[in-house]
Amino acid sequence: MAYLVSELSPTQGFHPTSASLVYLPGPIPQYESCSLHLYYSLPPPVFVDTHELGQRSSSYTFSHWGSRDLEKPVHALPQETSEVLINVQIPQEGYADEEEMELNVEVPMHLRYGTPRSTATSKESEGKPYEEIQVEWPHAFLLCSSTSLLKSRVTQPSLPAHILAALPSRPPRKLIPIPPHSNFTKTTTTLLLPLGNPYDLAFVEPFTAMTVFICFLWIVRVAWKTSRRTEVDTSSRPKTD
Template sequence: MASSSSQLDPRQGFHSTVTTTVTLDGDTLDDPTCSLHATYSLPPDVFVDPYELSDQHHDSYTFNLTGLVDVELPVSAAPPEGQVLSLHLISPDSWKATSEVSVQVPIHARYGLPSETGYHDIPLSPPQVVRRCLGTQQSSSTETTIPIPLSPASDPDALTLRIPVADPRHLALVEPATAGVVLGAFLLLAYTLAVAAAALRKPDPVSKPQKYID
């Protein structure tokens, strides 16, 4: 029976990869009209970069991505619907040899809201994996979609990403310290510009004529 499982590596930090492994059955391997598809529904806490997928994973799948891509926005400014990534897996000849296929999706976390724990856990949903096969019925083509279930051995914590966040108890120190550093940098820049301007305004010393003795 076909099944799928997914896991994150690493499980901590702002950059990780979701690896989805699909174990194939004989029906999928023997039917050349069948194709595999995976749909990832991502929360607003994380995002995928379409340019990264196109550059690094074009030989593994084609994809369609909907939702916000802006990589600079913190989670507080991101829309709540997140992103939806749909993959059409490219079937290499190795599928029949291994009866298994793995795909990787790099993800990136947005800056989270402050928490006294100093971290924020982001649970991700496993992708919905389906098999689509073409057939004929009364001289017309039909497509059958068959869901591929999760493996019973799947770890429910394998798709939880932990990221560091600011501690709100430190804001009373961080905010004035940041303001002090910015002010100090501004004063240093102003002083440097003033010294440079004074040097430019300083007249060149008049050279004295030299006496020549015959």
């Protein structure tokens, strides 16, 4: 029986990676008219960089729905999920007819900056405030046509209408869900989003202003010395009639 195992790590920080393993039992030729898809529904603090995913075209293609802004904090954007649909071509070469197959899919993700909170109003990790973000495993499924898999009766995966519309419409078409491995009863990952502390502003803002002012003075000094050197070089040149 086919199954999915997925992991999102590291669970702390701003740049986790979703690593999913999809196991497909043999015989391999039954998948020759199938493509593998993984559908991710991400909460507002989590997003993908579409330019980064575009560099993985040798592994998979993708479709994306949601904000593409990479810099704004979570409170500056609408509270809506972003969605990613991954399309993985199933290799046929290099496998015996009865051999099983394991496919690995990695999707780099990022977290947006959260709203600063004091440690008194939020949870702490190593003395620093953080927010817990729940991220669901991706939904994995096969899209098949003209295959013996179409003879089996399976429950169609529950997907949003716009996701179904984005899939190739080649008839006959059947979506075959790939369930999580039976050993995993929990299919969510908890990420810890680091938060700024508003009390730190009393120290950060003055030091930032001082640093900017010192840099400004340094630039003025360098510009003045360069100007003086140019004037000296010009005046020291012999005049020609």
